Amino acid sequence: MALTAKTRQEGDVTIVDLNGKITLGESSGVLRDELNSLLAMGRKSIIVNMANVSYVDSAGLGELVGKYTTATNQGGSIKLLHLQGKMKDLLQITKLHTIFPIFEDEKEAIASFAKTASA
Numbered sequence: 001m002a003l004t005a006k007t008r009q010e011g012d013v014t015i016v017d018l019n020g021k022i023t024l025g026e027s028s029g030v031l032r033d034e035l036n037s038l039l040a041m042g043r044k045s046i047i048v049n050m051a052n053v054s055y056v057d058s059a060g061l062g063e064l065v066g067k068y069t070t071a072t073n074q075g076g077s078i079k080l081l082h083l084q085g086k087m088k089d090l091l092q093i094t095k096l097h098t099i100f101p102i103f104e105d106e107k108e109a110i111a112s113f114a115k116t117a118s119a
Contacts (some may be wrong), residue, residue: 003027003053005034013045013110014038015081019052022060031060035067035078044076045113047106051082056090068100077101081109 005022008032009119022031038046050066056064064078071078079101083091091097103109 003030014043017049021055023057024059028059028063031063045050046078047109049081
């Protein structure tokens with residue numbers, strides 16, 4: 001299943017709803033292009049909603065890490081929402097759960113940007 005990405009705004013926060021698999025090739029390119037486009041537009045508060053992502057390979061994980069680094073270097077932040085079982089396990093194994101802010105509740109994820117800005 002090819003990866004699709006749809007964006008929506010909640011105030012200053014951009015939510016990217018992903019659907020499909022994030023794997024080497026075209027689908028990791030979809031993720032890269034979407035996040036690059038948002039960062040180029042100056043959107044620095046990004047939530048990646050992974051509720052409908054069924055699989056992520058190492059290339060997909062690499063794209064997420066790369067875009068997280070890019071966003072952070074530009075003064076922004078990428079947070080993950082609704083990770084599925086295997087993705088949660090993958091982030092635990094790779095210790096990336098210590099890097100990415102991860103949320104199960106969209107409202108909490110959105111509110112976390114306001115806390116970061118005021119800190």
